[in-house]
Amino acid sequence: MGNDPAAAAALAAKIAGQGGAVGSGDSFIALFTVFVLAVFVGYYVVWNVTPALHSPLMSVTNAISSVIIVGALIAAGPVEFNLSKIMGFVAVVLAAINIFGGFIVSQRMLQMYRKKK
Amino acid sequence: MSHSLTALAYLIAAICFIMSLRGLSSPETARRGNAIGIAGMVIAILTTLANPGVLSYELIIVGLVIGGAIGTVIALKIKMTALPQLVAAFHSLVGLAAVFVATAALYAPQAYGIGAIGSIHVASLIEMTLGTAIGAITFSGSIVAFAKLQGLVSGAPVVFPGQHPLNALIGIAIIGIGAWFCITERYDLYWIVVGLAFLVGFLLIVPIGGADMPVVISMLNSYSGWAACGIGFTLGNTLLIITGALVGSSGAILSYIMCKGMNRSFFNVILGGFGAEGDAAAAAARFKDKAVKSGSAEDAAFIMKNASKVIIVPGYGMAVAQAQHALREMADTLKKEGVQVSYAIHPVAGRMPGHMNVLLAEASVPYDEVFELEEINHEFSTADVAYVIGANDVTNPAAKTDPASPIYGMPVLDVEKAKTVLFVKRSMAAGYAGVDNELFFRDNTMMLFGDAKKMTEEILRSVH
Numbered sequence: 146m147g148n149d150p151a152a153a154a155a156l157a158a159k160i161a162g163q164g165g166a167v168g169s170g171d172s173f174i175a176l177f178t179v180f181v182l183a184v185f186v187g188y189y190v191v192w193n194v195t196p197a198l199h200s201p202l203m204s205v206t207n208a209i210s211s212v213i214i215v216g217a218l219i220a221a222g223p224v225e226f227n228l229s230k231i232m233g234f235v236a237v238v239l240a241a242i243n244i245f246g247g248f249i250v251s252q253r254m255l256q257m258y259r260k261k262k
Numbered sequence: 263m264s265h266s267l268t269a270l271a272y273l274i275a276a277i278c279f280i281m282s283l284r285g286l287s288s289p290e291t292a293r294r295g296n297a298i299g300i301a302g303m304v305i306a307i308l309t310t311l312a313n314p315g316v317l318s319y320e321l322i323i324v325g326l327v328i329g330g331a332i333g334t335v336i337a338l339k340i341k342m343t344a345l346p347q348l349v350a351a352f353h354s355l356v357g358l359a360a361v362f363v364a365t366a367a368l369y370a371p372q373a374y375g376i377g378a379i380g381s382i383h384v385a386s387l388i389e390m391t392l393g394t395a396i397g398a399i400t401f402s403g404s405i406v407a408f409a410k411l412q413g414l415v416s417g418a419p420v421v422f423p424g425q426h427p428l429n430a431l432i433g434i435a436i437i438g439i440g441a442w443f444c445i446t447e448r449y450d451l452y453w454i455v456v457g458l459a460f461l462v463g464f465l466l467i468v469p470i471g472g473a474d475m476p477v478v479i480s481m482l483n484s485y486s487g488w489a490a491c492g493i494g495f496t497l498g499n500t501l502l503i504i505t506g507a508l509v510g511s512s513g514a515i516l517s518y519i520m521c522k523g524m525n526r527s528f529f530n531v532i533l534g535g536f537g538a539e540g541d542a543a544a545a546a547a548r549f550k551d552k553a554v555k556s557g558s559a560e561d562a563a564f565i566m567k568n569a570s571k572v573i574i575v576p577g578y579g580m581a582v583a584q585a586q587h588a589l590r591e592m593a594d595t596l597k598k599e600g601v602q603v604s605y606a607i608h609p610v611a612g613r614m615p616g617h618m619n620v621l622l623a624e625a626s627v628p629y630d631e632v633f634e635l636e637e638i639n640h641e642f643s644t645a646d647v648a649y650v651i652g653a654n655d656v657t658n659p660a661a662k663t664d665p666a667s668p669i670y671g672m673p674v675l676d677v678e679k680a681k682t683v684l685f686v687k688r689s690m691a692a693g694y695a696g697v698d699n700e701l702f703f704r705d706n707t708m709m710l711f712g713d714a715k716k717m718t719e720e721i722l723r724s725v726h
Contacts, residue, residue: 173385176495176503183504186280187511194286196609196634199516199616200345202286203483205299207352209279210509212303213359213490215310216497219373220366221325222316229370234321236362239355241329242336244303247352249337250345251296254620258289261628 201254208247214240271309272501278302279505283512289629306501315373342624343581346479346614347411353482354404357463360397360489361456364390367496368452374497380447386496387444391452393492395436395459400485402463407478410467411613417472425469426533432462470531476520477531479614484513516615523609525661525672554690557708559717562649562684563724565708569646569682571602573638575675576618577611577653579688583714585651586625592722593627599725604641605632606648606675608656639676648680652714654687658699669697683707686717 194202217240220233279302285295310316340348367390371377376386409415436458443451470478487509494502521528566572574593580586593603605627611618622632642648650657653675660667661674677683678701685707701707710717 172498173495176498176500179500180491180495180503180507183276183507184511186504187283187508188515190280190283190508191512191515194283195288196519196616197607197619197629197632198286198289198292199519200612200614200620201292201296201616202283202512203349203479203516203615204345204352205282205286205296206483206487206509206512207349207356209282209299209303209505210356210486210490211359212275212279212306212502212505213356213363213493215306215499215502216363216367216374216493217325217359218307218310218322219313219315219497220363220370221322222311222313222318223370223373224318227370229366229373230321232362232366232369234325236359236366237322237325238329238332239359239362241326242333243329243352243355243359245330245333246337246348247333248296248300248303249334250340250348251299252293253337254342254345254623255289255292255296257620257623257626258292258629259623259626260289261630 197258198255201251204247204251204254208244208251211240211243211247214244268309268313269500271305272499275302275306275309276501276504278305279508283508342620343584344412345617345620346475346612347408349614350404350408350411350479350482353479353486354401354408356486357397357400357402357404357489360486360493361394361401363493364394364397364496365452365456367493368449376496376498382447384444387447389492389495391440391444391455393489393496394452394456395440396485396492397489398456398459399463399466400482400489402460403467403478403485404463404482406464406467407475407482410472411475417475419471420468425465429462429465432458432465436462466532469533474524474526474531476610476612476614476617477517477524477526477528480513480516480520481532482513484510484517487511487513519609520615523673525669554702554709555705555707556711557684559710559712559720560724561708562710562717563721565682565684566596566601566647566649566721567599567725569601571641571645572596572604572647572649573642573645573677573680574603574605575648575650575653575657575677576605576607576622577651577656578613578618579652579654580714581612581618581621581652583652585715585718586621586627588715588718588722589651590622590625590627592718592725593631595722595725603631604638606635606638606642607632608635608653608675609673611653611656635673635675642676642679645680646682648675648677648683649686650677650683651686651718654699655697657701658697660697660700667697677701678704678706681706684710686710686712686714688713 217233217236220229221237278298282295282299285291367374371382377383410417436455439451440455487506490502491506494506596603607618657675657677659678661669661672683706
């Protein structure tokens with residue numbers, strides 16, 4: 146590598162450098178705040194899930210945790226072909242298996258739950 | 263797409279995911295919940311593709327098509343009894359994907375705006391190390407869980423001396439070398455961390471026995487969420503953080519529920535070794551010369567036909583024998599005879615949380631006839647018949663009365679309070695936990711020896 150985009154990014158990082166220490170600290174706290182609040186939301190939402198649907202809960206959470214594909218797409222997205230792009234591609238395949246597999250198997254399960262006639 | 267527009271779209275996707283879990287609070291809203299989850303995922307993917315850094319789509323489309331096809335075929339073909347190993351396999355993929363994304367970020371940090379090669383922000387390196395380590399542990403741990411559930415390796419716990427100190431040592435090494443990596447950004451150190459994390463994931467799950475797999479799957483579910491969180495922090499992506507936190511807490515709650523269902527502490531499960539050979543022998547000797555009363559399918563049919571209230575207690579053995587369809591037909595016939603039939607499900611009746619409910623739903627058992635332990639346990643005293651099929655340990659009264667029993671304190675279904683207990687069982691062998699069941703020798707118990715499916719079918723014929 147060491148081509149133009151990388152160099153430009155390095156320069157940009159240096160320019161942002163001075164304030165960067167404070168800035169990244171702040172952004173960490175912001176992200177951490179989001180994280181803690183999301184754990185609370187998760188806690189209350191999941192306790193509300195009926196035990197009869199705990200298996201679909203696992204397959205749905207499995208499917209949505211594959212939102213990690215967002216990171217994979219960014220790695221696979223640039224034009225130049227390098228190790229990162231290959232890594233990104235593999236991660237896209239793995240996450241896609243999960244997304245399709247997880248949602249479809251959840252749907253299959255949920256279709257079967259029927260009320261008394 | 264502008265930065266704030268992207269952030270807004272990610273927020274909508276996150277809300278979709280929250281609402282999809284919310285939908286699971288009842289079977290009526292669950293299908294819509296799943297659809298909302300899919301919508302959230304589509305929004306997340308499209309938003310990312312509109313990102314200015316994503317310029318070439320060929321490889322991405324190929325990846326999505328390959329992965330999508332594999333996932334679709336597997337999900338459509340899988341048998342519901344094999345659900346636990348499928349979920350374990352899926353968890354391993356999330357873990358591995360996390361490792362790949364973290365590695366991609368390490369080798370091309372500029373794409374993620376976290377610095378340049380050789381000068382990645384320290385905070386990002388720490389988050390990257392955490393994400394990749396948890397991902398690697400999730401991957402290898404899930405592979406072991408998959409192999410045990412699929413029967414590729416024995417479900418028996420593998421215990422060796424010095425196991426726990428070894429794990430602790432590797433854990434400390436991961437932290438030490440991880441810290442060193444965060445200071446130096448040396449690739450070789452990164453790969454050592456990844457390798458050690460793979461190893462520790464393997465070593466963590468190997469000593470855990472087959473009976474504890476519901477806890478293990480839930481735990482790995484949780485890990486896969488935390489791995490996504492770690493990657494979210496690395497990339498500064500709130501959608502990943504929120505989703506990871508949802509999944510992480512969901513898995514943690516399920517682990518807690520499963521542990522409570524077995525009266526085990528989480529720590530105790532993790533340390534492993536439960537269900538090893540030693541436990542079984544001691545208990546088996548005690549009931550050697552007691553007599554059991556056994557009956558035929560005709561006897562059972564006669565008793566149930568004349569009952570007014572029957573509670574069916576299915577266990578994993580019922581699913582293994584594929585008896586759920588015959589069971590539902592038997593219940594239908596009894597209902598036509600005017601018998602009130604309901605099903606009692608123990609939290610750890612299957613091999614993963616809620617597994618038994620899915621298996622019964624697959625056999626078209628209406629979900630409003632299926633009750634959880636706390637809901638139905640008081641009803642056994644008014645029931646004429648408890649029909650125990652493929653379950654054993656979860657009905658063992660020793661859990662309430664015998665402090666020496668390995669399962670003492672575990673919540674059990676009070677089947678012995680029913681007027682008659684019909685116990686379908688292949689032989690007198692002990693249950694999964696290797697504990698003998700005194701219920702077999704009670705006066706109000708009639709043993710029905712035979713295959714769960716055949717026995718149920720024979721009863722069905724006799725009831726007609």
